[in-house]
Amino acid sequence: MNTNTNNDRTLPTVDRARSEAWFLAETVLGMNATCVLHGPAGTGKTYAAATIARPGSPVPVVMTMTDETSAADLLGHYIAGPNGFEWKDGPAVLAMRAGARLVINEIDHASGDAIAALYAIADERDTLARTGVALGNGEHVFPAAGFHVVATSNAEPADALRGEGIASRFALRVHLPDAHPAAVDALPEDCRKAAAASCVNPDPEQRLTLRSWRIFADLRHQIGQPLAAALAFGPGRADAITDSLAVAAA
């Protein structure tokens, strides 16, 4: 078993009996391995990728892919400065130089151009250490020890990692079908059971994210439960949710 410590925590922090998936995810994150975390929205993938790491690791560099994200957005480009054009490293290169984790959110949205850069960035450690990554300023950057990539996605790997080349670079995959236990425990006790179930409801129409539950929990102190539920979950569902909380509390 992996027993890395991160600050004052021993990894994995998650009780295996409570969540096998998160136990495995934290084990992988403690190994600083290139991998993809995938599962429903708002369950804690980014939070975990940004906060759970081997002790002494540099702070992760986090970026989110959109259809517009280019290879230059990842690697760097020239910008106009007071002394003319100057090279500015992109997030991937900052992470490589620091030996940090690069978190790539929503990898399923990566454009073909960004994928081309990820081919180099997420290559196997030994290959990357030999080849480095070519930058637009002519430099070849080589990763400092500890550099690795953690991708996140709501889509299944078959859809998120299109093409054998990128799929094989993220061969280590952890499916997270439930919310991180600490994210559930951060909610008031009376909301936890309903939140844990509803945030991963297979029917997207019925799903209520942990973010909505957080809003509900924060607002109800200020404006009362019925109004908070209407704002957080929508007026159409507010009564059913507050009724179910009352039944659970009885």
Ligand SMILES: Nc1ncnc2c1ncn2[C@@H]1O[C@H](COP(=O)(O)OP(=O)(O)OP(=O)(O)O)[C@@H](O)[C@H]1O
């Ligand atoms: N370990 C945790 N402890 C406390 N709160 C957490 C934890 N993990 C997640 N959360 C809460 O849940 C919210 C959603 O988490 P996060 O953004 O990591 O989800 P995600 O799975 O990356 O979602 P998406 O798929 O939409 O990107 C966070 O903003 C935070 O409030």
Ligand SMILES: [Mg+2]
């Ligand atoms: Mg995320």
